[in-house]
Amino acid sequence: MTQVAPTGDNSLLAESISMRKIGRLERLLGPDNYRIVVGMFKTPASIIGFSLILFFVLVAIAAPLLAPPINPSDPYRIPRDGFRAEPQPMGSEWRVRQPPIPFWWKAVTGEEEWFHIFGTSQGGYDVYYGIIWGTRTAFTTGMIVVVSTFLIGIIVGSVSAYYGGVVDMILMRIVDVMMTLPFILAALILAAVLTPKIGRSLVPSILALVTFGWMGYARIIRGDILSTKERDYVMAARVIGVKDSRILFRHILPNAIFPTLVLASLAIGDVVLSFAALSFLGIGTEIGYADWGQVLSFARNWIISLDQYWYIVVWPGLTLVLFVMGWNLLGDALRDVLDPRMRGKS
């Protein structure tokens, strides 16, 4: 074996270990979190999911262009074409109180006047308008609920894990109790209780979904903190005498939180689904508000003739399914990345 004199550079080491280039994003997030982010954009399924979400984001942003409101200060009111009970077929002309015509209308449809692209639902409500502006409702409610439940979950979870003992016991029993009732039933009840107090709007449903939505996060974060607590760097911090609260907020939480954060942000799909379910059951927004559950609930009165009026179910239903599916596809990819058995592969 020939001796090689040390040269002072790393080329030999680099050849033998084959160093990876570490990008700026990876440095910022740390190797574990970086792997999560990258893994989410690797499979075809997750790319489809991402594209779907991007599409809905664009629709939400462009809502005033896609479906200009009659009254710009109250865009969430679905415009009605008269008050006829029966749904009108797709492509039928808009007779009463047309909304302003968007600039692309003539180029795309070749018509001078508005017509009902997806038909109208019960009571002359335009399905297309409801779907477009419903996208904004979906994102608004989804984000409010996800952020609030996540914050409450972090606070309860970390307090529980940090103090331990009796506090932990009490908080976790409260979590148990609140998880006893099926989520949708509990939310339905609270929304029904709150509606007379607050009035029909987005607020009762959002409050109800938040009240019964945070417990899962509290449990997960508590568990993550308890396991992160045992890591060596926490021990190291403790040894050099860092204050407990500082250890919790600067060392443990940032390291424990990321997977839950991503999971939570992907829960928007589920939240929107639950919100739509409440609207569908007739709880929440006033009639004619642009939200998908409400548009779908109009179909409940026309079940016998759905073969004729299929468009009042299919279009809003398809929209909701695609929206939720976008988030689920991303979430599925994420679960694969987070699965510890997958670590080190791919």
Added chain:
Amino acid sequence: MVNYIIRRLLLVPLLLFGVTILIFGMLQFLTPVERSALYVREIPKNERQIEGIILKYGLDKPLYVQYWRWLVGTTDQVTGERNGGILFGDFGWSRTGGQPVATLIKNRFPNTLDLTLWAVGPVILVGIWLGVQAAVHHNGFADQAGRIFSIVGTSFPTFVFGLLMLMIFYANLQWFPPGRLSTEASIVVNSESFKTYTSLLTIDSLLNGRFDIFIDTLRHMILPILTLSYISWATFLRVTRSSMLETLRQDYVTTARAKGLPERDVIYKHARPNAMISVITLAGFTVVGLMGGVVITETVFDYPGIGKAAAEAAGQLDVVTVLGFALFNGLILIVANVVVDILYAFVDPRVRLS
């Protein structure tokens, strides 16, 4: 083992107390007059009477007094008649149902039970079968198809799925109508000659020897059962698949293969029973979860169970009725969860030792 069961049972009263507190807390959003529906039928219009009612039932008393009265009711000093008291099964008066909440539940619950009992079998068996197929053909066609199914399945809101089913199988094909019974069948069921044994229509119709009624009830239940099942299939598929994949990697599976056992026996006799341990918990919770799933399913299919009654009451803001249902549901779920936990401890020794 005994220790574990005792510890688990000790939790029950605590959970019961918690759920009653939760529901009592939600009752506090109501005005005292609205809360009087807990005790009396007619909410009085006259202000004098209102005051009398509030005074009589202590609706302006401190919270702990009210809570106690809510639990045990109040006894009229003259007649000795008891009013209210959820511990005695009096959940108050249902404005939307036009009858006591407890009676409403008693009338509606058998229908829900009938539906969920029929849904349990397909949910568990089909779900597990799908998962085993996906794992055995790992990364093959069945696996990919299963994956697509589970993503599409979990993305489909029950009410959209239900409406589409109704559109296809009722409006278009006229095969499976919504509701509980056809008109002719309900005349038979309500007649004198039809004896009620269990209140579960599918079983009663068989006990009465009326096979036509049995078929009629099933015709009305197939779509709701399918709607209740498909989301659970997706979850079962996922859990069974990953648990099965994990098991197939174990050494004893390799040993079994090395012994020269046919692959069928390796999968169904050696691997599957062990993979089932984590699936059993899920099965328990699914049965419990079905009870929650009925709210939307029953509403879509106009099926007269407690879920639909709860949704109707909520839609008309009849809070006393809704909370009565919540309480009933909570009680059932607490008991069911304990049973699941204990059964699980029997199956998996790791649980009771931890």
